[in-house]
Amino acid sequence: xxxxxxxxxxxxxxxxxxxxxxxxxxxxxxxxxxxxxxxxxxxxxxxxxxxxxxxxxxxxxxxxxxxxxxxxxxxxxxxxxxxxxxxxxxxxxxxxxxxxxxxxxxxxxxxxxxxxxxxxxxxxxxxxxxxxxxxxxxxxxxxxxxxxxxxxxxxxxxxxxxxxxxxxxxxxxxxxxxxxxxxxxxxxxxxxxxxxxxxxxxxxxxxxxxxxxxxxxxxxxxxxxxxxxxxxxxxxxxxxxxxxxxxxxxxxxxxxxxxxxxxxxxxxxxxxxxxxxxxxxxxxxxxxxxxxxxxxxxxxxxxxxxxxxxxxxxxxxxxxxxxxxxxxxxxxxxxxxxxxxxxxxxxxxxxxxxxxxxxxxxxxxxxxxxxxxxxxxxxxxxxxxxxxxxxxxx
Numbered sequence: 001x002x003x004x005x006x007x008x009x010x011x012x013x014x015x016x017x018x019x020x021x022x023x024x025x026x027x028x029x030x031x032x033x034x035x036x037x038x039x040x041x042x043x044x045x046x047x048x049x050x051x052x053x054x055x056x057x058x059x060x061x062x063x064x065x066x067x068x069x070x071x072x073x074x075x076x077x078x079x080x081x082x083x084x085x086x087x088x089x090x091x092x093x094x095x096x097x098x099x100x101x102x103x104x105x106x107x108x109x110x111x112x113x114x115x116x117x118x119x120x121x122x123x124x125x126x127x128x129x130x131x132x133x134x135x136x137x138x139x140x141x142x143x144x145x146x147x148x149x150x151x152x153x154x155x156x157x158x159x160x161x162x163x164x165x166x167x168x169x170x171x172x173x174x175x176x177x178x179x180x181x182x183x184x185x186x187x188x189x190x191x192x193x194x195x196x197x198x199x200x201x202x203x204x205x206x207x208x209x210x211x212x213x214x215x216x217x218x219x220x221x222x223x224x225x226x227x228x229x230x231x232x233x234x235x236x237x238x239x240x241x242x243x244x245x246x247x248x249x250x251x252x253x254x255x256x257x258x259x260x261x262x263x264x265x266x267x268x269x270x271x272x273x274x275x276x277x278x279x280x281x282x283x284x285x286x287x288x289x290x291x292x293x294x295x296x297x298x299x300x301x302x303x304x305x306x307x308x309x310x311x312x313x314x315x316x317x318x319x320x321x322x323x324x325x326x327x328x329x330x331x332x333x334x335x336x337x338x339x340x341x342x343x344x345x346x347x348x349x350x351x352x353x354x355x356x357x358x359x360x361x362x363x364x365x366x367x368x369x370x371x372x373x374x375x376x377x378x379x380x381x382x383x384x385x386x387x388x389x390x391x392x393x394x
Contacts, residue, residue: 001126001390003320006119010382013118017382018375020044021111022093028082028100028107031141034059037080037110041135044114048121050133057149061135064159065120067127067393073159074392075132075346076385077166077339078113079106079139079146088369103371105169105355110135112167112353112381119386129393130159143190143299145338156346163309164348165388166339167381169355171364172327174374176354177317177384180329181310184350185303186237186263187270188336192295193218193281195245197288199254208252211245214288215256218281219243225276230269237263237334238273263334265302301340302332306347313349316391320383325354335366349388353381 024037038059045052045063053062059080087094087101095101102108117133134155138146147155155161172178195215200208219240226236238260245256262277264270278294285292318326329352339350355377356364363372 001394003387006123006386006390007383009119009122010115010379010386013115014379017111017115017118017378020114021107021375021378024110025102025107026093026096028095028097028102030084030100031081031138031146032058034080034137038135038137041080041110041114045117048117049124050117050121056153056155057137057146059137060146060150062150062155063117063133063135065117065124065127065131065133066159067124067131068129069159071129072162072393073130073132074389075134075156075161075164075342076113076116076389077134077136077147077164077342078109079136080110081106081138081140081146083140083367085367085369089372101369103368104140104366105371105373106139108169108355108373108378108381109167112378112385115378115382116385119382120389127389127393131389132159132161139338142188142336142338143297145300145341147338147341151341151345161346163392164342164346165385166348166350167353167384168337168350169373169377170352170366171356172352172354174354174357174377175321175380176325176327177321178327178329178352179305179310179314179349180332181305181307183265183302183332184305184329185332185337185340186265186334187267187302188299189262189264189270190297190299191260191262191277193258193292194295195256195258195285195290195292197252197254197290200252202250202252205252208254209288209290210252211256211290212253214285214290214292215243215245215258217284217288218258218292221284222277222280225273225280229272229276234269235265236269236273237261263336265332300336300338301344303337303340303350304343305349309347309349312391313351313388316387317384320387321380351384353377353384
């Protein structure tokens, strides 16, 4: 099939998809609360020849497009939730919901998936197989996530899924994609550290046990876990993102809580860091006659891109985007992503989609209050998914 036919149909629908994206961008919803977004998606899907299953693991949606039920079924994923961030962009469609923003591009992912469902539905009779569209809630709800619950509620069955693909916007040039075969993202674990001491007047510190001093020592010391326990050619990240403790400037704090994340690219390193963290936290607290407790939560595993499917995807996308626009990543990115739960069960490919151009250069940092996606990447994303589907089914 001539891909130019597909591009004509993409052009037919792209203005509606841009309008849809702007609408859900201006009405973002947090993980587990994607009610309006879900309703808007269903409203659009009802126009298409798809079987719609609503309220899957909350507000998740499954839409099945049956081209040939006896053939292969491919799953496409788009996540819908936003983040608790106050948008500072000055756009006609800036978030109307205070302290909630699509700062990770999930409005783009949802819109790309919807646009792809429009185009593939148009060509339904030419599909030698089936497509399952997965509109996912709660991707940002680490360490649980939304994909695991959708899998538990039958996502990968009826029809049984054979392959899966997902896109995620990134600050690389619009018109390009990036693929990393094998481990493509990091494992994303969560840590809470509670430190217990004894309060006293700040002028009499010997009568108390200062948990803030302990916290400071823990924060600086745990960085040596990576530098002194891992080979130079391996990498990991331990970051403390939140610290809370103390009630008054002149009183020793008897309690401090630290919250953070651990990013690794192998199970072995994750296990090692967990063990070293526990010992270091407890021993440092003990040295100051305090006690401490580590709560280590296993989060999203690393996304694993099937090597054979990755090579085929690279070949397919090179044909429509050009070799210069298909970036082969040498290293995985330290991002957490719950599409990993699908990649552990089904041969899959996770693709980074470029969304940076001259108008938004320097404003493509994910989870930033000024994150701004290039809407031209909507069309590129739809082209990408459509090309993969036609090549893999036909």
